[in-house]
Amino acid sequence: MNFLKKRKGLFSIIAVFTLLLVFFVVRLVFAVSSSYTGFGKSVSVPLRSDVHTAGWNNSEVRKLQKDIFLLEQLRVLAQSDSISMVIDLSDSTVQLQLKGMELFHTKILRKYPGVFLDDLSQEAYRRFAQITCIGNEKANLSKKPVKKIQAFQKETIGSGAETANLQNAPVNWSFVTGNNVCVVITGVKLNQDSTFIMHPTYDLIKYFTRNFFNEIFPETYSPVLYLWLNDNDARAIYRAVPLEGKILFRN
Amino acid sequence: MWNIRKYLHSFARMFFWVFVLGLFVAANLFLVPFVQYSVYRGKSSGNILPDTVRVSERELSQMKQKAEMLKRKLHRLTFAGDAFLIVNTTNNTFRLYQNRQVVRSGLCSTGSFIHLEADSLQSWLFETPKGVFTIKNKMTDPVWRKPDWAFIEEGLPPPPPGHPSRYERGVLGDYALDLGKGYLIHGTLYQRLIGQPVTHGCIRLNDQDLEHIYKTLQVGSKVYIY
Structure with missing residues (x-):
């Protein structure tokens, strides 16, 4: 009895440690298996044609x-009547396009991972960089900041506009594209001396924690691209792109 | 002495647990997503095999030609004329292009997103439409033909169509450019509100910008609104 009493602390340490380890290992197994099962609907479906990708290993040819693929996709986009979004990771820009006209572009201030899916096979790249749709959108602002006003009881237009113009929390916008890439866009505000106030590590911890609680044992996986953009630009892009709008990646 | 030992012992125990829990949290938060991404990335790049066919110089130059041809085609397809205007309704700014160069930019006012409800049957949303428009008509000294909502907004009953009280001079500035469906680019008496979303759907500019845009854009010129 005395022996057990003395070793009580040690036993509890081993028990808790084992529990945590088992939890972690089970979660890791689920995570790895979700990465594999995600391939079916992802950009990474291995195809036999990959064997004959002439020149893909040559950086100039690639x-x-x-x-060429981007230009072909842009030609298709140019025939669309709606505003579409182009995320160019090689240039670190996000663009808005309408009828092939570049309406606007903004610099990506930061991205995580620093290099996103850079070594895709040719077939996987074509799936990644083809025109696809934005889905499963979540954002902390509305597409249309509508204010309802009853006739004869309304405030003046000027004061209504002032409330509409108030800038609140930075943009936080996430979506999953048709080719199973998850994009998380965070707005970065400018401070008084025109420098960006950016806390990417804090943002990442916040997102990772949220993902952890959303899916403790993950069953599906989409590679996540985290982007930090100028808050005003991110807001403009979010408001301009229609629901289920088109999106195009370039890597 | 005994107290210090006890204190150190409990401190070490607390440190150990904080360390273990911290390691556990960090592994779950960072290591798991990292492993997922690495597995995914490894799988997606795993099919890159050594090329079985080499690309000759001729094929390379053909690819370059194809890229150039596609660029030219895209340029032709997206040619928006000599001059066009791009309006950002979120930040209430505009850019005027001439020969693909920005020749003027500044603030404007766009739709307020006010949803005015007169009764259960009548309501209006004061929104600037997004998309590509062409200038249908150019006017000097435009006269505002007040629609019903202008009266309802002021708490007045709308007069019959064609009634003299429906016509107001001098409120739209010196020039107006018609985008169709009742939407105009025009001036305003309330210049201090330029840069704010305060309009009923039209695009308001200050007098100098309006004059420049009026003189630069022609009937048929494109206006992109996003």
Whole structure:
């Protein structure tokens, strides 16, 4: 009895440690298996044609092939009547396009991972960089900041506008594209001396914690691209892109 | 002495547990997503095999030609004329382009997103539409033909169509450019509100910008609103 009493602390340490380890290992197994099962609907479906990707290993040829593919996709986008979004990771820009016209572009201030899916096979790249749709959108602002007003009881237009113009929390916008890439956009505000106030580590911890609680044992996986953009620009992009709008990646 | 030992012992125990829990949290938060991404990335790049066919110089130059041809085609397809205007309704700014160069930019006012409800049957949303428009008509000294909502907004009953009280001079500035469906680019008496979302859907500019845009854009010129 005395022996057990003395070792009580040790036993509890081993028990808790084992529990935590088992939890972690089970979660890791689920995570790895979700990465594999996600391939079915992802950009990474391995195809036999990958064997004959002439020149894909040559960086010059690969760049040319990517350029050609982008131009072909832009031509298709140019025939669309709606505003679409182009995320160019090689240039670190996000663009808005309408009828092929570049309406606006903004610099990506930071991205995580620093290099996102850079070594895709040719077939996987074509799936990644083809025109797809934005889905499963979540954001902390509305597409249309509508204020309802009853006739004869309304405030003046000027004061209504002032409330509409108030800038509140930075944009936080996430979506999953049709080719199973999750994009998380965070707005970065400017401070008084025109420098960006950015806390990417804090933001990442926040997102990772949220993901952890959303899916403790993950069953599905989408590679996540975290982008930090100028808050005003992120707001403009969010408001301009219609629901289920088109999106195009370039890597 | 005994107290210090006890204190150190409990401190070490607390430190150990904080360390274990911290390691556990960090592993779950960072290591698991990292492993997922690494597995995914490894799988997606795993099919890159050594090329079985080499690309000749001729094929390379053909690819370059194809890229150039596609660029030219895209340029032709997206040619918006000599001059066009791009309006950002979120930040209430505009950019005027001439020969693909920005020649003027500044603030404007766009729709307030006020949803005015007169009764259960009648309501209006004061929103600037997004998309690509062409200038249908150019006017000097425009006269505002007040629609019903202008009266309802002021708490007045709308007069019959064509009634003299429906016509107001001097409130739209010196020039107006018609985008169709009742939407105009025009001036305003309330210049201090330029840069704010205060309009009923039209695009308001200050007098100098309006004059410049009026003189630069022609009937048929494109206006992109996003």
